[in-house]
Amino acid sequence: MEVTFLIVISALVQLIAAFFALRLIKATGLSRAWVLIAAALCVMALRRFLAIEMVSLWLFGVAPAPGLLDETLVLATSLLMLAGVLSISPLFFTIKQAAEVLQRSKDELEMLVRQRTEELREANARLAVELDERRQAEYRLAQYAEELKRSNAELEQFAYVASHDLQEPLRMVASFTQLLAKRYRGKLDQDADEFINFAVDGANRMQALINDLLAFSRVATRGQPFTPTDCNAVFDQALANLTAALEENQAVVTHDPLPTVEADGRQLVQLFQNLIGNALKFRGLDPPRVHLWAEPRDRDWVFAVSDNGIGIPKEHQERIFTIFQRLHRRSDFPGTGLGLALCKKIVERHGGRIWVESELGQGSTFYFTIPRREGTEHGEPTELQDH
Amino acid sequence: MVNRLNCKTIEILLVEDNPGDVRLTKEALKEGKVKNKLYVAEDGEDALAFLRRQGRYAQAPRPDLILLDLNLPKKTGREVLEEIKDDPDLKRIPVVILTVSKDEQDILKSYNLHANCYITKPVDLEKFIEVVKSIEDFWLTVVMLPPR
16 A cells, blocks of 8 residues: 555656656747657656556556566656657757857957957057157247247347448448548549449448348347336327428327327337328328327227328238338338338237228328236336437 | 647547548548547557557557547457546546447446447448537537646
8 A cells, every 4th residue: 555655656746747847848948858758757657557556457457567568668768768868968069059159259258358458558558659749749849939039039139230230331331432422522523423422322221221120120139128108108209209200291190098008118109100200201292190099909909090191002001011111112202111110020029910901092090909918007107218 | 727729739549440430530530620639549458558658658648538439359448448437547538439339238338437428420421520520629629628
């Protein structure tokens, strides 16, 4: 009786195992393998039942005896098990493959990371090189700027010394040709008088050029520091310096109230004087009328000097600010062609710019800017020195 | 006090290295109304030797007026001026700076060293003659000079 109970339990366990084997079909997708294994388990369970005396008697009318049937069932079980296990083997193969793939992708990933790290390092190195290059470029730029500054200063010094030292021999030429003219004019022939005149005239013009060159180079080399400067006083001084020309031309020069700016007062006088002087020089048939005004615009004071003179054609309006550029024949309007270049240099030294608006026959308005600086508008202006 | 006009010849020392300028000054002085004698020193050391009667200048007269250029070889006009004005024996002699320089610094330094006046040589001959004449007129006729 106890043996029968044990047999039933083991048969039931085998059936339950078969049921779970079948359930694995869905999970693994290996239906054939699990069906085979489940079948093997079922056959084993069947063999258990056939081992029970009562069942055997009921089914076959004989007592259970190990024999052909039992051996056959064992063989069938073994075959089913073998087939089932064989069917499962692709799963292991797949798992192994998957593991390999996993390993491979892991390796690839590692390599990729290494590669990226390397690339990053390279990029960093490149960046460092670039940074270094940029730093070097900046250094070179600063050096160039310094050199430029120095060579500019040298050039200005050169211009000053050259024109200063040119005075001496020129004075000799001018003085002795004049002495020649004084002592011998009329005593030699007509040609000699003409030659002497040309020599005297040339020396005089060269003198004017050198003086202007000196004035031009002095803007930078002999400039004074900027102080609050009352432009009304500058205007008065400029006008005082032009008294003769004003009377000669019967000119009327007026001005609106002008501001106090941060500037080199003597250079401003020169600037006003040159601009007003030009308005008188390049006058039309009517007596010259010149008006000065100033207005704040952005960060600058814009000054304007407007006249009723002969005007300047559009195509020449840039050129007139270039050194020694003249628009007229010397016999029409004397001068070295330096006045406006000097104005430009003075304005630029003050950080401003200068331009003209004009039409031929309609008069001209010269504009220039002087930067406004905090606190100067109401500051105490310094006294202008006469000169 | 002596009025030099009625007296003897006026002695002028010109310190100038440029022979052209020397000649021009001579020409200008020729046209002056004062009878004068011009002595020329061509550099700063020469000028001081003349004033101190050293070496070949042992017999040199004491000038009534010195016309001094600033750009001189060996010793500059500024140094000469300084030495003259430092010398108790020479400092009373009027020194007229006669130079091409219009440089403010030159002007300022000269007056700081007690130059009696500073004149820029005009380029124009007529003006130069005028300037030399006016120097002569002012210093030798208008001004009362100290006794020699």
